[in-house]
Amino acid sequence: MTLACQIHAPLDLRLVPDTAPALGPTDVLLRLGAGGICGSDLHYYQHGRVGAFALREPLVPGHEASGVVAAVGSAVSRVRLGDRVAINPSHPCGHCDYCRAGRGNLCRSMFFLGSASVFPHAQGMFREQFVLGARQLTVITEPQISLGEIACAEPLSIRLHA
Template sequence: MSIACLIHGALDLRLEQETPAPLGPHDVLLRLGAGGICGSDLHYYQHGRVGAFVVREPLVPGHEASGIVDAVGAEVTRVKPGQKVAINPSHPCGRCDYCHEGRGNLCRQMFFLGSASVFPHAQGMFRERFVMGERQLTPVLESEITLGEIACAEPLSIGLHAIQRAGPVLGETVLVTGGGTIGCMSVIAARLAGAAQVIVCDINDRALAMARTVGADRTIRSDQVGAAEFADVAHVSIEAAGSPAALATCLSATRRGGRIIQVGTLPPELSFPANSLMARELDYRGAFRAHLEFDWAVQAIRSRRVDVRPLISAQLPLERSKEAFELALDRTRSTKVQLVSPTQPEQHR
């Protein structure tokens, strides 16, 4: 038996005992290394839903995690017991038209871990032990790369996908609204892609300090400056705050002919100045999850081309899941809060 964290509804988080599923020939039994609490996990915890995805049965959250291999099925060749692994939470079908077009993140039959988008729900990884198919795993052989860093591959892939959707940013100015985890990952991605200047705006001083730590050239308290501060300054704006006010900032800050990339989840009913897109020839693009960028993120972390360690604010054992969720909700004290296995003796961060 092992511990699992389950959300039964809004503000109803419970720890329960469960038995991991039996191993198939291509399956791997994993121990949780570290699992980051994401914005969607917080929505499930606070509201029992994320947009249209409503918790209809107990849901194990968690889609950004690392693990340690405990046992492998008879035909597993990709990983070995004792190895650290990155875990890709996306399970595209590989057969639909979107998968054939190389856009697996838009798969018609996507099974994304820790999500109530399907029923029965796609159970996530905030559990002490769980079974995963070997094709979702990438071994990380470098001893110096920690389990906490490896768990950051999924949020880093979101930032990489946002920049991929933006197109070439070499020599350009990129504005990021929101200095949370995804905003900071977008800063890192923009830097990797050769942006000349990265600006971050937020209403939280801690978030802005973190953005500077990971590479932002300039940070702005967006609630303390006038509209002129943002006028026509960026070739690309990335909305990573999920805020209508932040979107308005993107619309005013993006230069004529520029691109706006929406990464954050905005309210369903939103007044939108569409004529501004027309008159200024702005491109408005969505960025949803990630695809090949997950592998890019793993390699960037393994090689330390990027350093995600400053973003990890705290690591708490699964037994303190509720405390961890409450901490993650407090942006004045945390950026990325991770849950770790109670039986894992290694250094996670």
């Protein structure tokens, strides 16, 4: 059994027992390397909402994170055990005109990990281990780059591309 950080209501943050879901063939089990606390994480904690996105169930926050590969699904070849990875927390729908044209970054149905924008909420990565699709991971091979620095890939990408 592992632990996850969960927000239950404003100012109600708990460490709770957690179990990672089973691996599918294209999934990867990750151990949390490092996580960054975003302004949205603070808003969920302090106010129970970010704009129109209000908590309707407990939420594991965290969309700025790095991880270490702990297991891979049977069809995964992009990453290997022990790889250090940057994580893309976005989930485009894959079906709209933008997604079909290879522009998933413009998807109007996009949601992000650690968000109450959908229900059930998209649980985030402030947990000891979690499962994601291999397509969301980028292997970082440079040993001098720390897991904390790797976790900054998401906010850096926002800064560069927003």
